[in-house]
Amino acid sequence: MSGPERRPPLVVLEDVTREYPGGVRAIAGVTLAIERGDAVAIVGRSGSGKSSLLNLIGTLDRPTTGRVHIDGCSVADLTDRQLSALRARTIGFVFQQFHLTPGVPISEAVADGLLYAGVGVRDRRRRAAESLQRVGLGHRLHHRPHELSGGEQQRAAIARAVIGNPALLLADEPTGNLDSASGAAVMEVLGQLNDSGTTIVLITHDREVATRLHRQVEIADGVVRADRGVAGVETEVIA
Amino acid sequence: MRSGTVRPGRRLPAPARRTPRPARLGAGDVIRVGAAGLRARRMRVGLSALGITIGIAAMISVVGISASSRADLDRKLARLGTNMLTAAPAKSPDGTVATLPDTAVDMVARIRPVDSVSAIGRIPDVSVYRSEYIPAAETNSIAVYATRLDLPGTIRYTITAGGWLSQPGVRFPTVVLGASAAQSLGIDHLTPQTQVVIGRLRFTVVGILAPAPLAPELDLAAFVGWSTAQRYLGFDGHPTNIYTRVRSESVVAVRGVLGRTIDPAEPYNVRVTRPSDLLVAQAMTDTTFTGLMLGLGAVALLVGGIGVANTMVISVLERRAEIGLRRALGATRGQIRLQFLVESLLLSALGGVGGVLFGILATTGYVATRHWPVYVPPWATLGGFAATVGVGAVAGLYPAMRAARLAPTQALAGM
Numbered sequence: 288m289s290g291p292e293r294r295p296p297l298v299v300l301e302d303v304t305r306e307y308p309g310g311v312r313a314i315a316g317v318t319l320a321i322e323r324g325d326a327v328a329i330v331g332r333s334g335s336g337k338s339s340l341l342n343l344i345g346t347l348d349r350p351t352t353g354r355v356h357i358d359g360c361s362v363a364d365l366t367d368r369q370l371s372a373l374r375a376r377t378i379g380f381v382f383q384q385f386h387l388t389p390g391v392p393i394s395e396a397v398a399d400g401l402l403y404a405g406v407g408v409r410d411r412r413r414r415a416a417e418s419l420q421r422v423g424l425g426h427r428l429h430h431r432p433h434e435l436s437g438g439e440q441q442r443a444a445i446a447r448a449v450i451g452n453p454a455l456l457l458a459d460e461p462t463g464n465l466d467s468a469s470g471a472a473v474m475e476v477l478g479q480l481n482d483s484g485t486t487i488v489l490i491t492h493d494r495e496v497a498t499r500l501h502r503q504v505e506i507a508d509g510v511v512r513a514d515r516g517v518a519g520v521e522t523e524v525i526a
Numbered sequence: 527m528r529s530g531t532v533r534p535g536r537r538l539p540a541p542a543r544r545t546p547r548p549a550r551l552g553a554g555d556v557i558r559v560g561a562a563g564l565r566a567r568r569m570r571v572g573l574s575a576l577g578i579t580i581g582i583a584a585m586i587s588v589v590g591i592s593a594s595s596r597a598d599l600d601r602k603l604a605r606l607g608t609n610m611l612t613a614a615p616a617k618s619p620d621g622t623v624a625t626l627p628d629t630a631v632d633m634v635a636r637i638r639p640v641d642s643v644s645a646i647g648r649i650p651d652v653s654v655y656r657s658e659y660i661p662a663a664e665t666n667s668i669a670v671y672a673t674r675l676d677l678p679g680t681i682r683y684t685i686t687a688g689g690w691l692s693q694p695g696v697r698f699p700t701v702v703l704g705a706s707a708a709q710s711l712g713i714d715h716l717t718p719q720t721q722v723v724i725g726r727l728r729f730t731v732v733g734i735l736a737p738a739p740l741a742p743e744l745d746l747a748a749f750v751g752w753s754t755a756q757r758y759l760g761f762d763g764h765p766t767n768i769y770t771r772v773r774s775e776s777v778v779a780v781r782g783v784l785g786r787t788i789d790p791a792e793p794y795n796v797r798v799t800r801p802s803d804l805l806v807a808q809a810m811t812d813t814t815f816t817g818l819m820l821g822l823g824a825v826a827l828l829v830g831g832i833g834v835a836n837t838m839v840i841s842v843l844e845r846r847a848e849i850g851l852r853r854a855l856g857a858t859r860g861q862i863r864l865q866f867l868v869e870s871l872l873l874s875a876l877g878g879v880g881g882v883l884f885g886i887l888a889t890t891g892y893v894a895t896r897h898w899p900v901y902v903p904p905w906a907t908l909g910g911f912a913a914t915v916g917v918g919a920v921a922g923l924y925p926a927m928r929a930a931r932l933a934p935t936q937a938l939a940g941m
Binding site for chain 1: 545546547550551552554555559566847848851853854857859860861934935
């Protein structure tokens with residue numbers, strides 16, 4: 288283990304595999320470390336296992352074999368309750384679908400991002416406004432999802448994911464449902480968050496989107512095929 | 527952390543950051559989240575709540591109506607008193623009716639706990655007619671009684687029109703009509719000229735009585751003074767109904783000696799009753815009906831509960847994505863379970879509030895037509911709420927457990 292002056296990488300995967308009932312092997316042995324403050328794109332075609340990988344990194348799922356450490360916690364050692372707490376405080380999620388409840392003002396939806404972190408309702412509302420400000424929606428606090436464009440809805444979803452200042456932001460195809468202009472705006476927001484210190488792991492099948500991040504990890508058939516941008520070194524992994 | 531430097535007796539600081547603990551949701555947040563789920567589906571929520579409303583309203587109104595009727599009885603009894611005893615000649619097995627001695631009233635008055643005593647005597651074969659032109663057969667079944675003048679004090683009659691019979695010595699024969707008798711004769715107000723015909727003689731009607739719940743046999747009756755009856759109508763002077771008011775604590779004791787006092791020789795010829803018992807017994811027969819209606823209300827509530835369970839099951843199926851998102855936001859299984867349980871509780875509580883309101887409304891409406899006091903017992907209201915909470919908990923338990931069992935990845939994939 289490293290000394291107290293050097294914190295461990297935010298995400299560490301060691302020989303991780305994930306098999307589903309029926310023998311499907313979505314992840315077939317992945318070792319990966321993501322440093323704090325990094326911006327990593329996980330690229331792969333559909334079916335390559337990138338969503339399974341995101342579920343493992345996000346502690347929504349546990350590996351069949353191998354070990355996953357998030358922010359120094361070994362996922363295998365934590366109970367389901369403790370994993371929930373870890374997600375509440377350390378990890379923010381952005382999905383391709385925005386998951387904003389119809390009819391609920393986005394400020395409330397964003398405030399829900401802190402619901403399970405034990406923050407009082409007043410603080411939640413205040414921080415929701417701040418968080419929406421951060422993604423450029425400060426003027427739309429009381430709008431309902433259907434009154435917003437897709438890009439704005441996704442930015443609201445990002446505001447919800449980062450309202451608690453999580454160390455890690457996981458984004459699963461955040462631009463998948465958006466036109467290129469809205470997608471660019473969303474990427475811009477993600478870039479700003481990364482600049483302010485949030486570690487970003489983004490899943491995409493779009494290489495163009497991937498290149499806008501500092502590091503690209505290419506996944507195919509459940510293994511890492513290529514890993515570019517680690518400390519400026521480009522590594523091709525030959526399976 | 528360097529190894530090998532831990533001295534015995536010194537405990538390492540707990541690695542707090544390594545074992546994250548979930549935060550507890552405050553009660554306000556729990557309710558807010560549960561209510562948010564209901565707000566999003568108003569139509570469906572309204573219909574399922576309606577099922578509960580009907581069940582609770584049915585039960586509350588049944589209990590309310592029966593309690594109001596009971597309250598009315600209590601009020602009546604309080605006004606009329608439960609301390610009245612009546613004595614009448616018994617019918618012997620061969621159909622002949624005994625006569626009570628004409629000393630009966632004086633004898634009864636000597637029983638110490640007796641506060642007042644009065645009597646009337648049925649005048650046989652005499653009827654009341656509106657005029658001389660009415661055929662003799664149309665008697666309207668109105669009985670004619672000779673009455674002691676102190677009768678109203680014992681029966682606690684109220685008089686709706688005119689007054690009671692005054693002292694004898696009045697030159698003109700006078701009569702007072704019972705409530706039903708006045709109605710049958712078509713007399714609803716009195717003038718000095720209002721007269722009826724009794725035994726070929728004209729009697730001036732001087733008063734009309736209000737219905738007497740404790741002596742309903744006197745509603746269809748006409749009363750003439752004791753001596754008037756003896757003089758003009760051939761009354762034999764034997765009382766046929768003795769009414770007595772007794773000190774409350776001695777009712778049972780007096781009841782025991784009343785027969786022997788009235789007719790010491792043949793006490794079995796005297797039938798003693800306590801009219802208030804009859805009213806209470808009447809009220810008791812209603813309880814069977816109330817039980818049946820309560821059962822129907824319970825069935826309605828059960829069906830309402832099934833409706834709530836159904837709504838919750840569908841809600842969980844539809845909201846997999848929401849469940850997945852909440853798990854991703856950090857909700858524990860327990861918090862998801864609680865969310866759906868609270869949602870179910872709120873849903874049925876909503877129905878319960880409506881049910882109590884409608885139940886009270888229905889009770890008020892029905893009771894108003896009967897001129898009873900409105901009384902919905904607090905235990906019925908509280909019981910209604912408790913039943914609601916029970917139904918909500920039972921109906922929500924299974925859906926909530928299903929929601930909590932859903933793995934986050936499964937929930938998120940199911941959208």
